[in-house]
Amino acid sequence: LRVAVLVSGRGSNMAALIDAAAEPAFPAEIVAVISNRPNAGALAVAARAGIATVVVDHKAYADRATFDAALDAALRDVEPDLVCLAGFMRILTDGFIAGWAGRLINIHPALLPSFKGLDTHARALAAGVKLHGCTVHVVTPEMDSGPIIAQAAVPVLEGDDEDALAARVLAAEHLLYVRALKLWAQGRVRLDGDRVKVDAGDDA
Numbered sequence: 644l645r646v647a648v649l650v651s652g653r654g655s656n657m658a659a660l661i662d663a664a665a666e667p668a669f670p671a672e673i674v675a676v677i678s679n680r681p682n683a684g685a686l687a688v689a690a691r692a693g694i695a696t697v698v699v700d701h702k703a704y705a706d707r708a709t710f711d712a713a714l715d716a717a718l719r720d721v722e723p724d725l726v727c728l729a730g731f732m733r734i735l736t737d738g739f740i741a742g743w744a745g746r747l748i749n750i751h752p753a754l755l756p757s758f759k760g761l762d763t764h765a766r767a768l769a770a771g772v773k774l775h776g777c778t779v780h781v782v783t784p785e786m787d788s789g790p791i792i793a794q795a796a797v798p799v800l801e802g803d804d805e806d807a808l809a810a811r812v813l814a815a816e817h818l819l820y821v822r823a824l825k826l827w828a829q830g831r832v833r834l835d836g837d838r839v840k841v842d843a844g845d846d847a
């Protein structure tokens with residue numbers, strides 16, 4: 644399975660996917676990392692791992708549609724079977740998403756459908772939830788609302804601040820995204836209408 648990863652920032656989730664895929668037995672290969680920010684830390688991490696990197700700088704485009712067209716062209720060049728958003732901080736147009744329908748997934752730092760959007764950890768603390776976590780889901784036009792592939796929960800502990808909670812969730816994200824990518828690459832993720840069914844296996 645050929646996988647492209649879209650990033651905007653430090654790229655710790657991307658690095659987790661790259662590290663996992665570097666294992667010869669892993670059923671997916673990271674073929675490219677694409678960033679909308681030329682100075683994203685993720686680009687250096689990917690390059691060091693020998694992965695091809697591409698920058699499609701959103702500031703060079705007049706609007707979302709032209710940026711998304713350039714992003715789409717860059718992606719088509721690398722012919723991925725699956726596109727993983729990993730801290731990619733641009734809203735994608737419906738047209739772009741339609742072009743990659745069923746081949747585009749995202750990780751979100753909350754237990755969806757709670758806390759869609761930004762600042763999830765601050766909002767989880769403000770709400771007083773005792774469990775928080777992360778979700779890998781199929782991307783559909785409505786933000787953070789596509790079919791859920793996998794989730795991981797972490798406790799919210801007494802005395803947590805945003806940073807402490809974010810770090811606990813991030814550690815869970817790295818494991819979850821690798822697990823979800825593996826399930827996908829093994830052909831065990833099926834879209835059934837508006838939800839995902841995951842075929843059971845030994846290591847589910």
Ligand code: GRF
Binds near residue numbers: 653750752813
């Ligand atoms: C992660 O928490 C991800 O879920 C969110 O942004 C953060 C990106 O971190 N969308 P990284 O770039 O993967 O380190």
